[in-house]
Amino acid sequence: MAKWCCYILFLALKLGFIKPVLGEYPTPPYYTVTIANEGVDRLRSVGPHTEIKILSKGRVLEIQDYLTTGPKSYSEVKAYGITLRQGSSSITQWMEKHHWKIHEGSLMVCLQDKMLFTISSSKGRADISGPCTFIAEATSNGGYKFITLSGNPYIETKEKKLRMPAGRLVLVLGEQESLGNAYDVDIMLLLQSSLLFNAFEEPPPTMKKIGLAVFAQQKRMKGKYNALIGDATSDKNLQMWVLDNQESSN
Amino acid sequence: MKFRALSIFSLLIGGFQLSAQSITDAQRLQQTKIEVQSTKQINQAASQALKQGKQPTGQTSSNINASDTGMQRPVFLNTSNLSYFASITNSINRSANPLQKDTDLDIDKHGGHSFSWSKSLNLGALTNPIDINSVMLTIIAGGGWTDVEHLHAGTRELDGSPIPDGFFKTMDSQSASAYLLFMMQHESGWNYSVGSNLVWVNDPATKNETYRSFSPTVSASKPIQFPFDIVGVFKLDGGVNFSDTDPNTSQDRDEQDNWNISASLGFNYELWDIILSPQYTYSRLAYLTDNPNVAVNYNRVDYTNTLSLGANYNLSDNMSLGLNYSFEQSDSNKPSDLVKKYKNWNAGANVGISVNF
Numbered sequence: 001m002a003k004w005c006c007y008i009l010f011l012a013l014k015l016g017f018i019k020p021v022l023g024e025y026p027t028p029p030y031y032t033v034t035i036a037n038e039g040v041d042r043l044r045s046v047g048p049h050t051e052i053k054i055l056s057k058g059r060v061l062e063i064q065d066y067l068t069t070g071p072k073s074y075s076e077v078k079a080y081g082i083t084l085r086q087g088s089s090s091i092t093q094w095m096e097k098h099h100w101k102i103h104e105g106s107l108m109v110c111l112q113d114k115m116l117f118t119i120s121s122s123k124g125r126a127d128i129s130g131p132c133t134f135i136a137e138a139t140s141n142g143g144y145k146f147i148t149l150s151g152n153p154y155i156e157t158k159e160k161k162l163r164m165p166a167g168r169l170v171l172v173l174g175e176q177e178s179l180g181n182a183y184d185v186d187i188m189l190l191l192q193s194s195l196l197f198n199a200f201e202e203p204p205p206t207m208k209k210i211g212l213a214v215f216a217q218q219k220r221m222k223g224k225y226n227a228l229i230g231d232a233t234s235d236k237n238l239q240m241w242v243l244d245n246q247e248s249s250n
Numbered sequence: 251m252k253f254r255a256l257s258i259f260s261l262l263i264g265g266f267q268l269s270a271q272s273i274t275d276a277q278r279l280q281q282t283k284i285e286v287q288s289t290k291q292i293n294q295a296a297s298q299a300l301k302q303g304k305q306p307t308g309q310t311s312s313n314i315n316a317s318d319t320g321m322q323r324p325v326f327l328n329t330s331n332l333s334y335f336a337s338i339t340n341s342i343n344r345s346a347n348p349l350q351k352d353t354d355l356d357i358d359k360h361g362g363h364s365f366s367w368s369k370s371l372n373l374g375a376l377t378n379p380i381d382i383n384s385v386m387l388t389i390i391a392g393g394g395w396t397d398v399e400h401l402h403a404g405t406r407e408l409d410g411s412p413i414p415d416g417f418f419k420t421m422d423s424q425s426a427s428a429y430l431l432f433m434m435q436h437e438s439g440w441n442y443s444v445g446s447n448l449v450w451v452n453d454p455a456t457k458n459e460t461y462r463s464f465s466p467t468v469s470a471s472k473p474i475q476f477p478f479d480i481v482g483v484f485k486l487d488g489g490v491n492f493s494d495t496d497p498n499t500s501q502d503r504d505e506q507d508n509w510n511i512s513a514s515l516g517f518n519y520e521l522w523d524i525i526l527s528p529q530y531t532y533s534r535l536a537y538l539t540d541n542p543n544v545a546v547n548y549n550r551v552d553y554t555n556t557l558s559l560g561a562n563y564n565l566s567d568n569m570s571l572g573l574n575y576s577f578e579q580s581d582s583n584k585p586s587d588l589v590k591k592y593k594n595w596n597a598g599a600n601v602g603i604s605v606n607f
Contacts, residue, residue, distance in 0.1 A: 190321060192320070192321075194319055195320075196320070215435050216378075216381070219378065219379050222326050228321055
């Protein structure tokens with residue numbers, strides 16, 4: 001009798017008729033929230049309505065869920081050897097198993113295994129081959145900036161495929177779903193000033209690989225430009241802030 | 251527990267010092283724009299921002315919105331697989347006990363101090379780091395030439411006998427070296443290296459080769475973060491030295507053969523743009539010569555403790571000035587008339603020019 005009860009309970013759980021008493025039942029595939037401070041919410045469409053729920057550590061996300069962070073909020077979710085850290089004032093959406101969309105803000109993604117991962121924005125979309133670590137940041141033109149922090153992945157859009165060694169930045173363009181010019185950026189400076197990196201108490205899981213990437217870049221460094229890369233206001237314009245002259249040029 | 255990114259990177263990159271401060275969560279989440287008006291200020295701003303828990307934005311007179319991504323400064327990298335380096339160093343040193351004869355540093359007892367002038371040239375090439383799973387491999391090959399000239403002009407007694415003028419000139423040397431090194435930076439932070447070194451020494455007066463050696467070496471080092479932004483490096487070295495000594499100056503050709511190990515702990519600390527580098531080294535050197543009849547060094551083992559302090563200031567990207575001081579105390583398991591316990595100190599100054607291309 002007890003054996004049959006267990007079978008029935010297992011089937012009911014499997015088919016989603018019963019949810020565990022504590023929290024939501026993690027129907028695979030799912031992401032688990034590992035870090036979330038105040039101001040991290042999950043938005044889920046339930047019929048014609050949108051359900052908003054405050055996220056805390058241990059909660060799970062389901063496909064099509066939105067993950068939002070307030071002005072001073074940060075979150076980290078994990079699944080399948082993938083770690084995603086979301087910056088403040090960001091809105092992202094889990095689209096498919098290995099596909100996230102950035103509506104606004106920034107995301108750091110650590111891919112520990114070999115896999116194909118897709119990042120899209122309102123207009124841009126590209127596939128990234130892991131293992132690697134990268135930051136994606138939405139830009140004004142509807143595309144996003146892609147910066148590799150470790151590994152040597154390929155980034156591929158409909159029109160172009162590019163090898164992206166650590167420290168390289170490329171713009172995933174909005175209108176043409178293509179790739180813009182690539183730049184090598186100072187990884188050390190970026191990490192020094194990045195809250196996606198420093199606002200968390202624990203280092204990202206690919207920390208050792210990032211460390212090696214910094215080492216390798218320092219060994220190859222010949223010089224630095226007196227400029228900082230800014231926003232991409234359109235597919236043709238990239239803001240470049242010239243530091244010494246205190247002026248910007250598009 | 252706070253995650254200190256800068257600490258970790260400064261550990262991975264030898265000699266690259268960065269500030270690392272523990273900051274609270276509340277401090278981290280403050281976002282304050284920082285004015286960056288010059289190139290030099292970028293790094294200062296980033297460093298300051300991390301110390302204060304603020305986010306530098308690369309702000310100029312126009313507005314850039316604060317970004318969690320961090321500052322993206324374009325750089326240009328070496329695109330070829332090989333890099334080359336060259337350096338010229340000139341140094342002058344004063345040694346309190348150049349003949350390494352006594353534990354008393356009274357100069358009258360051991361022949362007086364000596365001044366030496368050293369000129370060296372180093373050339374080499376290295377590969378870009380090669381990514382091999384969890385290791386970055388760099389292969390370095392190079393060579394150098396060093397000329398050491400003793401400038402001592404005084405005459406003193408040594409073991410009761412007067413030292414003739416120009417005695418120290420017999421210690422002058424000209425040497426050439428070549429090396430091949432495989433350096434492996436592991437993701438754990440340990441840096442391993444395996445290599446070999448060839449050295450030839452000539453007597454500048456006779457132009458004859460007086461010494462030649464071949465030395466396979468291994469080493470392992472690990473940077474350690476200490477409080478107050480001090481980066482320490484713990485290092486273990488080992489090597490075997492196969493030598494061939496001029497029979498006119500030695501009792502046995504392989505008299506200088508030895509194997510040696512050493513352990514050191516050094517620190518790097520930047521103070522007003524001057525890099526201070528104190529270091530302690532303990533070394534053990536065991537001679538390998540197998541001829542008990544003629545070799546002074548048969549079954550000899552020396553132990554040396556060395557304390558040193560260096561101060562370096564970069565005048566430009568390619569030129570540096572340095573001061574150095576070291577004190578050493580040596581002991582031997584086989585003291586004799588020729589092999590003695592001794593103490594010595596060296597002090598000197600150097601100027602170096604280096605280029606990378």
